[in-house]
Amino acid sequence: MGFWCERAWLPGDGGAPGHVAESVRVETAEGRIVAVEVAAPAADGDVRLGGLVLPGLADAHSHAFHRALRGRAHADGGSFWTWREGMYALATALTPELYERLARAVLAELALGGTTAVGEFHYVHHRADGTPYPESEGGPNAMAEALRSAARDAGVHLTLLDTCYLHGGLGPDGHEPLAPEQARFGDGTVEAWARRVDALRAAWADDDRVLVGAAAHSVRAVAPSELAELARWARRTGAPWHVHLSEQPGENEAALAAFGVTPTRLLHDAGALGPGTTAVHAVHLTDDDVTLLGASGTGVCLCPTTERDLADGIAPGLRLLRAGSPLSVGTDQHVGADVLAEARGVEEHERLAAGRRGAFPPATLIELATSAGHAALGRPDAGRIAVGAPADLVAIRLDTVRTAGVDPAQVVLAAGAPDVSDVVAGGELVVRDGEHRVGNVARMLADAIEEIWAATGRDVTKETRT
Template sequence: MIAFWCETALVSIDGGAGARGSGAGGSTAAAGVRLEVENFRISSISTGVQPEPGDQVLNGVVFPAAANAHSHAFHRILRGRTHDGRGDFWVWREQMYRSAAELTPEKYEKLATAVFTEMVVSGFSSVAEFHYVHHEPEGTPYAEPHAMELALARAAVAAGIRLTLLDTLYLAGGIGTPLSPEQARFGDADAQAWLDRLASLRVEIARNFPPDMVSVGAALHSVRGVPEDALKTVARQLPDDIPLHIHLSEQPAENEACLQAYGVTPAGLLARHGLLSAQLSAVHATHLTPEDIQLLGDAGGTVVMCPSTEADLADGIGPARALSDAGAIIALGTDQHAVIDPWVEMRTLEHGERLGSGQRGRFSPQELLRAATVGATASMGTPIASALEVGAVCDLMAVAPDSVRTAGSMPQQFAFSATASDVTAVVIAGELVASNGVHVRLGAPGRLLMEALKEFS
């Protein structure tokens, strides 16, 4: 048995882990909290106690670790390199394609290890990696089956983060447009070929990695990247025991093209083929009609907001509050990694709502914490850190209450003051993996990133 003694911890007071971010549940900051851990899960909780011999001590305020529900690890190459001059998402996308063209399995494993390490020291214990760089640059498969996918899985294991590898279907460069040469390595022959490759990948990952640390999910790049006939095939044949993600209505141009081609919005197109469900995570969902919001809410699925990316790319402010009120579950992701910081994503979500509505308090601090943790439950194939309660996986992050940012803050309101720089310890599956910004096994993520990024132009 392992035990952690927490100076202070935000513990569940009413079983919030099963709430899936619905607005129910609550927590309180308790002093002297001792967590006993068996089989990587919390087996007992005591409050108001002193540490016992052999306990691992976590100073500061301990929270459930965060879940990153949307990541493109290779986009980290672009941080600080895309800000000269004006432009929009489409201009940025061309720069992204140039970075994708440089990836090899070896370079990607090194880069992803560094990126996942940055996530871990920032307080994330799990990530959903939306992965579409499958093949050689000209589009032919690698000699080693699933070379890129296995590279990402090895990177996650090295960093100690739980990975849901979202193997992505990407067949078109736009509605009615074939893949461009820059996109060739993203594609498969057709939806059936992708389904076959997905099935093979699931077998390979299950054979080589523990399921609570690495699992396989599925993704459709977007309605721009997946024609309607392919959507029909996926709807008929996709296994119902894995998460399904899609970029949805990220740009007005996507909506306009979908309306012109199919007579409905992207959300309407998914509904037409029965793809709106609790299995689905719609990423961004920035430009929605009231009818779209109701469709997503009625489906009870997850909407993954990526506030720092949406701001960085000038995408717009998505209707997060309206989606939540309609019944959708809100989760958070770091997407292109302009920032890797769960606390920044939390408050940027709320700040966007405030700027769009002229009102404060659109999401309570507790709702923001749920969005950063259990909101991602249906988005992931691996366990999610829920409230600190018996039965929850032991994925924790400790935050300093006395930094220049958090001093004087109520622990329940750290979403409005803390940053990743205040994370003093991260525990994943009952193991201390990061301390004061340094990975226990791999060292400082900045060094890893510098070494990995040297290989890219």
């Protein structure tokens, strides 16, 4: 199948930054790019893509079910911790059927904004009482299968970051047991988690649209010895693995009180840092933390929209990059569904923190949203319009009220999800002229969210207050 691009963002030679090229024809076969021609005419039957065509965007950190909290957790301000109570209410109400419906709509919303690969940080594993789903209800990985089905329908590649979540928190005397509302997150032990995930990896081995990775929820939910076991599992399997890190000062204070070191140092001492690891948020870091992450080549996924919404703070993105940590971006709790906005937010946060502009050139921001994000999700060949790469393309309109008159090379600093016209994922046309192939995504979202909140029997707008 052929795609003719009015303009396309092509990779530079020898490590040079990417650049805009005119009249680019992309030939695909079996989901991959097999030819790229510059200054080429369109061939008969080509799909024409106007504006600027970028490689597919990567959302490196997603919690799909959090989308149901958008616009419902701001009564009287709230805080990260009161927001979390609403999240627990949602998690308790989910069933595989409800989760599949919600996730299908959430992933389709991401696709409408140009996302072609999602890293789903998945910890809603079992029934609400913590017991595994029986085979008659889909088996122990029923919730994961719901996410796979949703991703297939939405037309996105899925990296399922199956999350180990063993403890309810971290107090001065160590880790605490799971609370009742956290019961469905836990597997009991790392060994039990690994047996379930190994079975999932075997079941999905022949599906080239999905990848099973791993995650530790945080140092609050996984003890140091357990982190070491997870790190060994990740090295043995070669799977990407992620961990929430220092999103809130409270996590740092708890780690210091219990162990006398920061969460980053805990990960380092457990052998959990390195090029296969991605730390998510990494907001409240010491100078030593930045050095440990950078020197080990540990990736960092920044989620600026969430970090603003939850008053987390501003991560030291430029310092981390200079120290040696590859950066990616994620939508996290889906207060927005716009990977371009997340990439732009990295630069905007740096401007606020440093009082100067231009820390991250536009080409670097595009890399954060594309190739770097795909690499963090175990897809190092993706995120480039080049022969051999997955055929993931995103057309950005240059004639909207937001983008009219912009320099195409700087579009990442102006455009957002509403400016995406067409999306190709794995060679399939998923979005055409701003319409997703599944139909009315807004209606799907509204119906699923309404049903889930009805199932909770609670009103989060009254409960998540300070």
